[in-house]
Amino acid sequence: MAFNFGGASGSASLTGTGFGAPTTTSASTGFGFGTGGTAGAFGGFGSTTTSAGTGSSFSFSTPANTGSSLFNTQSKGFGFSSAPAPASGFTGALGGGALGFGGFGALQNTQQGGVFGQQAPPPCSQLFNTASALSAPAVLSDERDSILARWNQLQAFWGIGRGYYCSTTPPVEFSQENPFCRFKAVGYSCVPDVRDEDGLLALALGKREADVRLQQQQLVESLHKLLGGAHTLSVNVEGVRALPDDQTEVIIYVVERSPNGSSKRVPASTLYNFLEQVNIKTQLQQLSVIMTVSRTALSPAQLKQLLQNPPAGVDPIIWEQAKVDNPDPEKLIPVPMVGFRELLRRLKIQEQMTKQHQTRVDIISTDISELQRNQATTAAKITQYKRKLMDLSHRVLQVLIRQEVQRKSGYAVQLDEEHLRVQLETIQSELNAPTQFKGRLNELMSQIRMQNHFGAVRAEERYRVDADLLREIRQHLKHQQEGLSHLISVIKDDLDDIKTIEDGLHDSVHTRSSKLS
Numbered sequence: 001m002a003f004n005f006g007g008a009s010g011s012a013s014l015t016g017t018g019f020g021a022p023t024t025t026s027a028s029t030g031f032g033f034g035t036g037g038t039a040g041a042f043g044g045f046g047s048t049t050t051s052a053g054t055g056s057s058f059s060f061s062t063p064a065n066t067g068s069s070l071f072n073t074q075s076k077g078f079g080f081s082s083a084p085a086p087a088s089g090f091t092g093a094l095g096g097g098a099l100g101f102g103g104f105g106a107l108q109n110t111q112q113g114g115v116f117g118q119q120a121p122p123p124c125s126q127l128f129n130t131a132s133a134l135s136a137p138a139v140l141s142d143e144r145d146s147i148l149a150r151w152n153q154l155q156a157f158w159g160i161g162r163g164y165y166c167s168t169t170p171p172v173e174f175s176q177e178n179p180f181c182r183f184k185a186v187g188y189s190c191v192p193d194v195r196d197e198d199g200l201l202a203l204a205l206g207k208r209e210a211d212v213r214l215q216q217q218q219l220v221e222s223l224h225k226l227l228g229g230a231h232t233l234s235v236n237v238e239g240v241r242a243l244p245d246d247q248t249e250v251i252i253y254v255v256e257r258s259p260n261g262s263s264k265r266v267p268a269s270t271l272y273n274f275l276e277q278v279n280i281k282t283q284l285q286q287l288s289v290i291m292t293v294s295r296t297a298l299s300p301a302q303l304k305q306l307l308q309n310p311p312a313g314v315d316p317i318i319w320e321q322a323k324v325d326n327p328d329p330e331k332l333i334p335v336p337m338v339g340f341r342e343l344l345r346r347l348k349i350q351e352q353m354t355k356q357h358q359t360r361v362d363i364i365s366t367d368i369s370e371l372q373r374n375q376a377t378t379a380a381k382i383t384q385y386k387r388k389l390m391d392l393s394h395r396v397l398q399v400l401i402r403q404e405v406q407r408k409s410g411y412a413v414q415l416d417e418e419h420l421r422v423q424l425e426t427i428q429s430e431l432n433a434p435t436q437f438k439g440r441l442n443e444l445m446s447q448i449r450m451q452n453h454f455g456a457v458r459a460e461e462r463y464r465v466d467a468d469l470l471r472e473i474r475q476h477l478k479h480q481q482e483g484l485s486h487l488i489s490v491i492k493d494d495l496d497d498i499k500t501i502e503d504g505l506h507d508s509v510h511t512r513s514s515k516l517s
Contacts, residue, residue, distance in 0.1 A: 126172070127179075158174075159174060160175070176338040194295045223287075227254065242352060268295060
């Protein structure tokens with residue numbers, strides 16, 4: 001799953017935003033290609049501000065210690081520099097450390113200088129002190145130093161704690177950025193493709209999406225007042241979407257209209273620098289705005305410089321392998337993940353995106369069902385209109401025939417009409433011939449009527465009788481016919497005998513009566 005990038009500012013709670021790094025009140029490990037301040041930027045290519053009103057939220061400076069968390073005792077952005085560097089802007093136009101879509105922090109390059117012409121700090125003894133604390137601490141000068149070394153190794157692997165290596169020097173602070181921390185992985189996030197001229201700026205609000213949508217007009221009016229309330233400026237909302245932990249992302253842009261009627265969008269860098277001013281940020285916090293991120297894509301040179309330098313504490317071999325395994329180098333960029341908190345943040349973002357995708361799929365499914373119903377209704381209407389058109393065509397033809405008859409009444413038959421009459425009579429005679437089309441049509445009509453009649457009485461089923469079985473049936477019927485014929489002849493003979501008996505009885509009765517008389 002791909003995520004957008006950016007830096008975090010402020011100290012209010014924001015965990016797992018879709019466009020930048022979360023900020024927490026407690027110290028946490030930052031996750032961005034930049035350095036952090038009071039609240040760690042974890043998940044974006046950017047840095048966090050050290051405190052409200054102390055410079056830009058996307059600077060190249062190193063973080064300051066602010067407390068302890070689950071994995072470290074410092075709140076650092078996952079930057080590319082482990083030594084202090086002067087805070088500077090990306091370019092003069094961006095200013096204030098606002099880098100593209102949230103800012104890329106300084107890269108670690110001790111031999112060739114920092115990012116884009118920025119000089120890297122001189123090498124320090126931090127790595128040497130860490131190695132001394134892990135391998136050969138000299139605090140007690142006895143066998144307990146070996147136990148202390150193992151304890152320091154455990155703290156370094158965990159990414160939190162202090163490593164004592166000498167009784168006269170301060171201990172080494174172990175953070176999750178140290179090279180020995182084991183809770184590290186590399187994921188991939190989406191590279192924005194929005195230009196600075198598009199003027200898109202993302203605001204993270206600590207409110208639910210439903211509440212933000214209800215108060216969207218009030219938010220636009222408040223932002224317009226913050227921009228000076230000029231009639232030539234108008235604040236527009238590009239989109240609103242929910243974020244984990246009951247937070248909402250609002251993407252805005254500002255349109256400036258000139259007196260001649262033309263209009264253009266205010267660049268995202270200019271708008272971001274204005275909103276990052278101390279007095280403006282205070283007013284934004286009153287509007288529940290947790291952080292602002294400029295949605296700006298990086299140039300190919302910046303991406304190349306970014307990929308060439310692995311983040312602090314990440315093994316270069318793992319970083320190179322992550323670049324090789326990138327499923328889509330044109331759209332995705334490797335992002336280091338340090339600690340379980342970052343894993344939980346990305347899991348929340350993934351669940352949130354899954355819900356949004358499912359909601360969108362449900363909407364699309366509903367739209368498809370509605371379109372299918374509309375299509376069926378439209379097809380029925382088209383059929384109805386075709387039938388109506390045919391009826392109207394016949395009616396129009398009848399009207400034209402009557403009109404033509406009335407127009408030609410009283411005129412003699414013309415030559416072309418005579419030829420047409422002859423042709424029609426010829427066709428009529430051919431149709432009326434018994435052996436021609438009329439007879440065939442009558443025969444076909446009779447067959448169609450019979451088929452319709454039989455089809456209505458019984459289903460059209462065809463049977464096929466075997467030849468041997470048919471022969472047996474014929475033989476059986478023949479025997480039955482012969483039996484019936486014999487029975488009929490017997491009955492006839494019996495009837496003849498009965499008639500002879502009746503005649504004899506009649507003659508005998510007649511003879512007796514004559515004798516008696």
